Amino acid sequence: MSHASTPLPATASKSEALSGQVRVPGDKSISHRSFMFGGLASGETRITGLLEGEDVMRTGDAMKAMGAQIAKSGDEWIIQGAGNGALLEPQGPLDFGNAGTGARLTMGLVGTYDMTTTFVGDASLSKRPMGRVLDPLREMGVQVVEAASGDRMPLTLRGPKRAAPISYRVPMASAQVKSAVLLAGLNTPGITTVIEPVMTRDHTEKMLKGFGANIEVETDGDGVRHIRIEGEGKLTGQTIAVPGDPSSAAFPLVAALIVPGSDVTIRNVLMNPTRTGLITTLLEMGASIELLNERKAGGEDVADLRVRGSELRGVVVPPERAPSMIDEYPVLAVAASFAEGETLMEGLDELRVKESDRLAAVARGLEANGVDCSEGEASLSVRGRPGGKGLGGGTVATHLDHRIAMSFLVMGLASEKPVTVDDRAMIATSFPEFMDLMTGLGARISV
Numbered sequence: 001m002s003h004a005s006t007p008l009p010a011t012a013s014k015s016e017a018l019s020g021q022v023r024v025p026g027d028k029s030i031s032h033r034s035f036m037f038g039g040l041a042s043g044e045t046r047i048t049g050l051l052e053g054e055d056v057m058r059t060g061d062a063m064k065a066m067g068a069q070i071a072k073s074g075d076e077w078i079i080q081g082a083g084n085g086a087l088l089e090p091q092g093p094l095d096f097g098n099a100g101t102g103a104r105l106t107m108g109l110v111g112t113y114d115m116t117t118t119f120v121g122d123a124s125l126s127k128r129p130m131g132r133v134l135d136p137l138r139e140m141g142v143q144v145v146e147a148a149s150g151d152r153m154p155l156t157l158r159g160p161k162r163a164a165p166i167s168y169r170v171p172m173a174s175a176q177v178k179s180a181v182l183l184a185g186l187n188t189p190g191i192t193t194v195i196e197p198v199m200t201r202d203h204t205e206k207m208l209k210g211f212g213a214n215i216e217v218e219t220d221g222d223g224v225r226h227i228r229i230e231g232e233g234k235l236t237g238q239t240i241a242v243p244g245d246p247s248s249a250a251f252p253l254v255a256a257l258i259v260p261g262s263d264v265t266i267r268n269v270l271m272n273p274t275r276t277g278l279i280t281t282l283l284e285m286g287a288s289i290e291l292l293n294e295r296k297a298g299g300e301d302v303a304d305l306r307v308r309g310s311e312l313r314g315v316v317v318p319p320e321r322a323p324s325m326i327d328e329y330p331v332l333a334v335a336a337s338f339a340e341g342e343t344l345m346e347g348l349d350e351l352r353v354k355e356s357d358r359l360a361a362v363a364r365g366l367e368a369n370g371v372d373c374s375e376g377e378a379s380l381s382v383r384g385r386p387g388g389k390g391l392g393g394g395t396v397a398t399h400l401d402h403r404i405a406m407s408f409l410v411m412g413l414a415s416e417k418p419v420t421v422d423d424r425a426m427i428a429t430s431f432p433e434f435m436d437l438m439t440g441l442g443a444r445i446s447v
């Protein structure tokens, strides 16, 4: 799809102490939703701080293909939305590139429209399971006209004349599945209910409320969330300031922890509690991370993070923490490679169906660089080597996965020998500024 077939390797080498103040790009989850909900709402939405990564741009293109007007003016993105229930049938397939969030949420958003929509993506996205979204959509009356085997993309949806509201218990911890059903509910008469036994990131609920949707969340005595949305209501354009992405901040953060003597401040990071599991874990490992200037911005908790080089020790990361740090396990595994003792991570089933099989990709990358680790069905244990002695010297297969590429480049900054990743191209999907930001802090990365 968008990426040339010739891979673009990069190599990270042992670096002197990192220092400086940086801002990471806008949160990817909030950026996708800003384009989607802005494109759907009536009137104007203005967005600052948007992540201008390839994944989010694909979502913007999809919304444009369905009738939204989206343009950039200075630092601001300005959207004229189509109106809830008023999206147009796209003229051609919607190409989501590498973006699971864009594809799955849009399937929910448009699946219930009385129109035909085709979804395509790159080799990584075409391997990922879409049945988790298609199953509830089928219950609402959506036809999957065509799909690659195992409910994979490319696939074509045909919506019903009028969708049926459902009550759906999400069978895995997935914000994408929850969101797809809620978005399908927006174009469905009556109340659509999502039952979420394990809480995942709550950006869809919060932002839809901000756009004026009639949505309520109730948590029962067992901690199970019941989210009810009323369909066919009006959404109204909003002004959104997207905070920095904690999943991107994770890379300079872990780099500063493992490179001795580092002192790095990362400003304006989203601290929504459904996203801060990595920070909790690193603090337990003995990391020096100070939360400065804690504040509220646009209804979200935000802070600056001051991070200093630290001697880490291994911990057990409980399975129930996985949803709040699901995208951060690869870089946590890198931090664990420099910790004293063993780090055990459990409850990692969902890592198998990310942009790559991240559990296998991380384990193979660690092994290639001399790290003693064991991969279980849904667990990973890593026995660290403080100081990075003997680590590095390998080449990591990134499997079209941006977070695998960035994690192992971070690893090379503190390993005795350099670490090479076979392809850096996908970093542009979520963190186009990664190379410049890291080298600006003093990281030795060559391409």
Ligand code: S3P
Residues within 6 Å of the ligand: 028, 029, 030, 101, 173, 174, 175, 176, 177, 179, 201, 326, 327, 350
């Ligand atoms: C996301 C949800 C998570 C996460 C992804 C972004 C979202 O995926 O891994 O990067 O924005 O809703 P799952 O829903 O598959 O856990």
